[in-house]
Each structure stands twice: as structure tokens, then as C-alpha cells.
Amino acid sequence: MSNIQDKVVIITGASSGIGEATAKLLAKKGNKIVLGARREERLKEIMKDIDTEGELAAYQVTDVTKHDDVEDLAKLALDKFGRIDVWINNAGLMPHSTFDKLKVKEWERMVDVNIKGVLYGIAAALPSMRERKSGHFINLSSVAGHQTHPGGGVYSGTKYAVRAISEALRQEEAVAKSNVRVTIISPGAVATELPNTITDEDLKQGINQLYEAVAISPERIAETIAFAIDTPSDTTMNEILLRPTVQEV
Numbered sequence: 001m002s003n004i005q006d007k008v009v010i011i012t013g014a015s016s017g018i019g020e021a022t023a024k025l026l027a028k029k030g031n032k033i034v035l036g037a038r039r040e041e042r043l044k045e046i047m048k049d050i051d052t053e054g055e056l057a058a059y060q061v062t063d064v065t066k067h068d069d070v071e072d073l074a075k076l077a078l079d080k081f082g083r084i085d086v087w088i089n090n091a092g093l094m095p096h097s098t099f100d101k102l103k104v105k106e107w108e109r110m111v112d113v114n115i116k117g118v119l120y121g122i123a124a125a126l127p128s129m130r131e132r133k134s135g136h137f138i139n140l141s142s143v144a145g146h147q148t149h150p151g152g153g154v155y156s157g158t159k160y161a162v163r164a165i166s167e168a169l170r171q172e173e174a175v176a177k178s179n180v181r182v183t184i185i186s187p188g189a190v191a192t193e194l195p196n197t198i199t200d201e202d203l204k205q206g207i208n209q210l211y212e213a214v215a216i217s218p219e220r221i222a223e224t225i226a227f228a229i230d231t232p233s234d235t236t237m238n239e240i241l242l243r244p245t246v247q248e249v
């Protein structure tokens with residue numbers, strides 16, 4: 001496997017955390033990056049860091065809960081770079097709460113971003129990948145997509161769903177012999193802005209303490225994603241589950 005990559009990579013949720021670290025690393029490795037998220041100022045800052053000339057990267061303000069926004073992000077990649085090699089469904093939020101708090105709006109938001117956002121990403125990228133008989137989806141699930149705990153029911157539900165969706169897509173593309181690869185990335189605690197979305201005061205402090213004690217840097221996940229992309233095309237990393245060494249569960 002080489003250190004040089006030359007792929008057109010679209011990243012949702014590229015304005016912070018894992019998405020930002022992945023954009024920066026993959027740009028450094030020679031890939032062309034298309035960034036999508038809602039916070040334009042953040043995207044502009046990241047663009048300055050990875051591509052001062054605007055030739056190797058592009059961004060578009062994107063809300064993954066809006067199907068049209070996600071289609072427009074794909075169109076930007078196709079218009080500017082002519083193809084989509086890798087689509088990283090990374091945008092997500094984790095407002096943990098126990099069910100008795102009835103934070104129905106937060107449940108809906110997690111379903112909209114963490115599940116429907118992934119489906120819109122698949123819809124936006126799959127047709128051109130099928131046509132070219134080449135492509136790679138990288139979908140962010142979580143350790144929480146393998147196990148759950150009080151307060152994490154809805155978030156876990158969305159991350160289990162990402163794994164189910166990804167596995168069925170993988171099977172379908174294998175049968176179709178489309179050469180479209182599917183990789184699930186399932187991290188444990190990573191030091192990002194993710195816990196900031198928690199509004200349940202009974203849980204917030206404990207989760208922040210856990211993150212402060214064990215979380216690894218988002219660069220570790222970026223390196224893992226780069227490894228999955230770099231795997232020769234006849235082989236796919238179907239899922240990579242990774243945790244901080246000191247994280248127990």
C-alpha cells in the first residue's frame with residue numbers, strides 16, 4: 001500500500017472533529033476533497049489550511065437532513081473533479097438522554113442526521129459509482145453501534161442502523177459486481193465536539209469526564225480511514241472497530 005492517494009473524496013460533517021481531521025490528512029496525501037457541513041466559516045478555515053489555490057478542494061454549505069443539499073454536494077464533486085471515488089458519511093450528533101426526559105426533538109434530529117443523512121449520501125453517490133463501476137462508501141457508526149447503555153438508546157439505534165444499511169449495501173454491490181466498496185468505521189471515544197450536543201444535565205458531566213479521561217485524537221480515526229481507502233481495490237475493510245486502549249466498554 002502506498003502513501004500517495006489520488007482520489008476524489010467527499011466528506012459530510014467536515015467542519016470539525018473526525019471530518020476535519022480526515023479532510024486534512026487525505027488532502028495531504030494527494031486526494032481531492034469536497035467538504036460539506038452547515039458552518040461555512042469553519043469550512044472556509046479548513047479550505048485555507050488544505051488548499052490555498054482552491055484547485056484541490058471545494059466546499060459547499062450542506063445540511064445532510066436536506067436531500068437536495070446532499071445531491072448538490074455530489075454535483076459539485078462531479079462538476080469540479082469529474083467523479084466520486086470515496087463518499088464519507090460522517091455527519092452526526094449524539095445528544096444522549098434517558099427516555100424519561102422525552103427529548104423527542106433530539107430523537108428526531110438523530111434519526112434525521114445520523115440515518116437519513118447517510119441514506120441521502122448513498123442516493124447522491126451510488127448512481128455515478130455504479131456507472132463507473134468503482135467507488136467506496138465509508139460510513140461512521142460507533143462502538144455504540146455494537147452495544148448500548150442507559151441514555152444512549154436513540155444514538156445507538158441510529159448507529160446500529162448505519163451498520164445494517166452499510167452491510168446490505170455491501171451485499172447488493174457484491175452481487176451486482178459493481179466494484180463499489182463499503183466500509184463501516186466504529187470508533188470508541190474520540191476527542192471532538194460530539195459531546196457538546198448533550199443537553200441532559202444528569203448525563204452531561206459524566207460523559208464529559210469519560211471523554212476527558214480516555215478519548216483519542218480524531219487524527220487516529222483519519223489514519224484509519226486513509227488505511228481503508230488505501231486497501232487494494234479487490235479487498236475491502238468491511239468494518240474497523242477501534243477504541244482508545246484505556247477504554248473499557
Ligand SMILES: NC(=O)c1ccc[n+]([C@@H]2O[C@H](COP(=O)([O-])OP(=O)(O)OC[C@H]3O[C@@H](n4cnc5c(N)ncnc54)[C@H](OP(=O)(O)O)[C@@H]3O)[C@@H](O)[C@H]2O)c1
Nearest residue numbers: 013015016017018038039063064091092142190192193194
Ligand atoms: N467523537 C466520538 O467519540 C465518536 C465515536 C464514534 C462515532 N463517532 C461519529 O463520528 C462522526 C463525526 O463526529 P465527531 O466526533 O467528529 O463530532 P463533531 O466534531 O461534533 O462533528 C460532527 C460533524 O457533523 C456535522 N453535522 C451535524 N449536523 C449536520 C447536518 N445536519 N448537516 C451536515 N453536517 C452536520 C457538524 O458540522 P456542522 O455543525 O457545521 O453542520 C460537524 O462537522 C459522527 O457520525 C459520530 O457519531 C464519533
